[in-house]
Amino acid sequence: MIVKILILIGLTRLLSATNKSLLCSGIYTGIVIFFSLLGEDIAFLEILVGGAIVFLMSSIYFWLLNRFEDNMPIYFLVLAVGLLIGLV
Numbered sequence: 010m011i012v013k014i015l016i017l018i019g020l021t022r023l024l025s026a027t028n029k030s031l032l033c034s035g036i037y038t039g040i041v042i043f044f045s046l047l048g049e050d051i052a053f054l055e056i057l058v059g060g061a062i063v064f065l066m067s068s069i070y071f072w073l074l075n076r077f078e079d080n081m082p083i084y085f086l087v088l089a090v091g092l093l094i095g096l097v
Contacts, residue, residue, distance in 0.1 A: 013095040014092055014095045016037060017037070017091060017092055017095050018092070020033040020037055021033075021071075021074060021088065024071055024074055024075060025078070028075055030071035030072045030074070030075045031068060031071075033067070034067035034068040034070070037063070038060055038064040041059075041060065041063045042056060042059075042060045042063075045059065045060075066094070070087070070091045070094070073091075074088060074091070
């Protein structure tokens with residue numbers, strides 16, 4: 010769980026440098042799928058469906074961060090809520 014939060018923090022730094030939300034969500038999805046393959050014995054289809062959901066949610070998260078980078082109160086609100094999602 011803590012690793013997911015650290016990865017999200019690192020990817021938000023990457024987002025602020027590149028402004029490419031799909032790159033950040035793709036990296037995050039790849040890491041989550043990799044840990045899913047190592048950690049649990051689940052079916053391949055479940056990994057694909059879970060990966061699609063993670064990609065969709067992380068794309069929305071990074072897009073919102075990129076969209077509100079100039080409005081600091083909303084940016085930090087989105088950042089905090091997104092980091093809480095990393096705990097799930």
